Amino acid sequence: MTVTHAPSADVLRRQDPELAEILLGELARQSTTLQLNAAENFTSPAVLAALGSPLANKYAEGYPGARHHGGCELVDVAERVAVDRARALFGADHANVQSHSGSSAVLAAYAALLRPGDTVLALGLPYGGHLTHGSPANFSGRWFDFVGYGVDAESGLVDHDRVRALARAHRPKAIVCGSISYPRHLDYAAFREIADEAGAYLIADAAHPIGLVAGGAAPNPVPYADVVCATTHKVLRGPRGGMILCGAELAGRIDRAVFPFTQGGAQMHTIAAKAVAFGEAATPxxxxxxxxxxxxxxxxxxxxxxxxxxxxxxxxxxxxxxxxxxxxxxxxxxxxxxxxxxxxxxxxxxxxxxxxxxxxxxxxxxxxxxxxxxxxxxxxxxxxxxxxxxxxxxxxxxxxxxxxxxxxxxxx
CATH class of the missing domain: 3.90.1150.10 (Aspartate Aminotransferase, domain 1)
Incomplete structure (x- = not known):
């Protein structure tokens, strides 16, 4: 039998009408209500096509040219395309596109730069910090000593003088800048200066603004941060997943922290969908x-x-x-x-x-x-x-x- 195309949604309707009904119901919900969740978007049909492609069948532990499984010739090409497009889009020396989520990207960044017990300065959870910024229910709060900075109660803006004072007092190994609810552009240059004074790595958690960065509507953290972690959904309008951007000097450490330290096989259908999204994001x-x-x-x-x-x-x-x-x-x-x-x-x-x-x-x-x-x-x-x-x-x-x-x- 020669297969020339991927199975269609009609197959699901015939084989599993119960699940087909759920999927159709979700499409109806998304289409008839206002999706005002700041963390969500609608992917393009091309991104959805890549997610539902035969690449979902391929096991590909490792990286292009150095896989632990055979038959990776074409998925290697797909991952290289995704990496090259991400590097060009954000002006980064290196991109790792294998992270399964934004949280797993942050986990890998910490694994590459820190050791358990190290001090990290990040926006406190009560002020809009993410779970990976020190929640006691998350790996970050269990493995590292997080010190939280806040925002001004009246203006709602980050007080960089306070951040600097905390950095001088606690001498963190890393400073994280990023939030799930901060509506203003972050001053990455100011955070870079504070990190340099403290001898700390600067990690930008750009999960929310990275799509605006791609479209030229927000400042790019890449020139300032040692490592940039991000999601590929939200404004970027790609599949649900993560990525990490960094300089050439940290590339090896980041790659090893993703695989084999924190993840196993790459999701090649998702990586292909990320490549599609990066290509779309590079257009006028x-x-x-x-x-x-x-x-x-x-x-x-x-x-x-x-x-x-x-x-x-x-x-x-x-x-x-x-x-x-x-x-x-x-x-x-x-x-x-x-x-x-x-x-x-x-x-x-x-x-x-x-x-x-x-x-x-x-x-x-x-x-x-x-x-x-x-x-x-x-x-x-x-x-x-x-x-x-x-x-x-x-x-x-x-x-x-x-x-x-x-x-x-x-x-x-």
């Missing part, structure tokens, strides 16, 4: 998209502020908006539940004072659908009305259906 169309993501986020932030929510830092430079619904008489979790019932899907996040939970929104997915400033202003109005309790959730849900119907994520 993606640059236009990235700038529209930011423009949309600014309109959304302005609309929320006009409606009475307290917008963190007074606005945004990125795809991400953080806001406190307390002025409208509710908290982040209750507001999130109301909005979910109205078809508006988003997250909670830490607020600058480190004690309360707010709302975290992102504009990457709705911008991929083609929505622009006019739609963002209307979404802000709907959101404020639901949080205030001034608009019926069922009525808003129907309006959301009508809005999303005009912007299908995967047009027929």
């Amino acid at each position: 169309a993606f640059s236009t998209y990235a700038r529209q993501v930011v423009a949309n986020a600014r309109v959304l932030a302005a609309g929320l502020a006009a409606g009475g929510l307290a917008v963190t830092t007074g606005g945004t430079d990125t795809h991400l908006v953080s806001a406190d619904p307390a002025p409208l008489g509710t908290d982040g979790r209750e507001a999130r539940g109301r909005l979910a019932a109205a078809g508006m899907v988003l997250d909670c996040c830490a607020l600058p004072d480190g004690t309360a939970r707010g709302l975290r929104l992102g504009t990457a997915a709705v911008t991929t659908q083609g929505m622009r400033e006019e739609e963002m202003a209307r979404i802000a109005e709907l959101l404020v009305g639901v949080v205030r309790g001034a608009q019926d959730g069922a009525g808003v849900r129907e309006e959301v259906r009508e809005l999303t119907a005009g912007f299908p994520p995967y047009p027929a």
Whole structure:
């Protein structure tokens, strides 16, 4: 039998209708509700095609030209393409594209640069730090001595003088800059200066802004950080996965930390999908998209502020908006539940004072659908009305259906 194409979705419908129904239901959910989760996006059909390709069958422990399995001639080419495209896109000497997630990328960076018990300075979890930045429930908090810095309670901005004072007092082996809810550009040059004064490595956790970096809409951490960890989904619009960028001098240590220290076989279908995404991100169309993501986020932030929510830092430079619904008489979790019932899907996040939970929104997915400033202003109005309790959730849900119907994520 000669196979000339990959199996289609029709096969799943015939063989496993129960799972097919779940997948179709999820597509319907994504298509009829507003995806305002800052960590999510819609991949292109080409990325999905690579994820569902025969490369999913290939075991490929190791690296191109040095695999532990035979038959890797073509997947070697695919990985080299992904690496070359990532290096060119971000101006990095070296790229490792095998990390299964952003967290596994951070784990590998720590494994390459640190030893258990080393001190690490990172944004504290109550202020928007990631689990891999020292959570006691995570490997990072169990293996390393994390010291957390915060943000100014009023401005919501990083206080670099405070970071410098902590670095001088604790002499960390590494400093991590990055957040899951910081809506402004990070000053990588300032962090580099502080790291140099402390004799520390600088690790940029750029999971959220890396797609904006690719599109020229955010500063590039590569020239400043010793290691940059990132995800390939979110604004970058690729498959769920991670990558690591670094200079040539750390390339070997990073590669060994990924495989064999923290991972086994590479997911070659995902690596091929990353290559597709990197290629798409290098186009002028993606640059236009990235700038529209930011423009949309600014309109959304302005609309929320006009409606009475307290917008963190007074606005945004990125795809991400953080806001406190307390002025409208509710908290982040209750507001999130109301909005979910109205078809508006988003997250909670830490607020600058480190004690309360707010709302975290992102504009990457709705911008991929083609929505622009006019739609963002209307979404802000709907959101404020639901949080205030001034608009019926069922009525808003129907309006959301009508809005999303005009912007299908995967047009027929």
